[in-house]
Amino acid sequence: MNSNPNMKLRWLVICLIPLVSIAAFTLMPPEDKAQYMINGIILACEATFLFKFVLFETIKHHLKDEPEWKRQTLLLFIPIFLLIGYTVYYFLH
Numbered sequence: 001m002n003s004n005p006n007m008k009l010r011w012l013v014i015c016l017i018p019l020v021s022i023a024a025f026t027l028m029p030p031e032d033k034a035q036y037m038i039n040g041i042i043l044a045c046e047a048t049f050l051f052k053f054v055l056f057e058t059i060k061h062h063l064k065d066e067p068e069w070k071r072q073t074l075l076l077f078i079p080i081f082l083l084i085g086y087t088v089y090y091f092l093h
Helices: 007-027 033-063 067-074 077-092
Strands: none
Touching: 007 033, 007 067, 007 077, 033 067, 033 077
């Protein structure tokens, strides 16, 4: 079975959204503790949105009985888990 035609675009979106946020927060450090908390909340919201998006895509492929696309979509969780790990590190740092 061929790859999902939108898979490259999904990988790009799933990887670039967190990278842009992390780069922005790193290049422009927060001025106070309130902004630090807001930045962490933004990271958590991004992770939640991306997790929900990938989860719904995975369920869609499961219901359509497309095991290869489902497997490829499940791999999209890797960058999301890395973002969650970074968010935890961000709050503990």
